[in-house]
Amino acid sequence: MATSNREHNAYWRANLKIVAVLLFIWAFVSYGLGIILRPYLSNIKFGGTDLGFWFAQQGSIYVFVILIFIYAAAMNRLDKHYGVDEIDKSG
Numbered sequence: 422m423a424t425s426n427r428e429h430n431a432y433w434r435a436n437l438k439i440v441a442v443l444l445f446i447w448a449f450v451s452y453g454l455g456i457i458l459r460p461y462l463s464n465i466k467f468g469g470t471d472l473g474f475w476f477a478q479q480g481s482i483y484v485f486v487i488l489i490f491i492y493a494a495a496m497n498r499l500d501k502h503y504g505v506d507e508i509d510k511s512g
Contacts, residue, residue, distance in 0.1 A: 451481035
C-alpha cells in the first residue's frame, strides 16, 4: 500500500514517541528507583529485601520485559491505524 510522505512521517513520529515514553519509564525504574531513590525506598520491605535493592536487582528487569510486550502491542495498534499491519496470507 502506497502511503504519502506525510503519513510516513506521522507514523515515525508516533513510533518515536512510543519508544521515548517506554525508554523514559525504563530509565526511571532502573536508574531512578534502583539508584537515585534507593535510600528513600530502603524502609519498605519487598521480597525479603528493601524495595530500592529489589528494583535495582529484579524490578528493572521485570519492567523491561513488560515494556517489550507493551511496545509490541502499541506497535500493532499503530500499524493497524496507518494500514501497514501484517496481512495474513495463509488463507
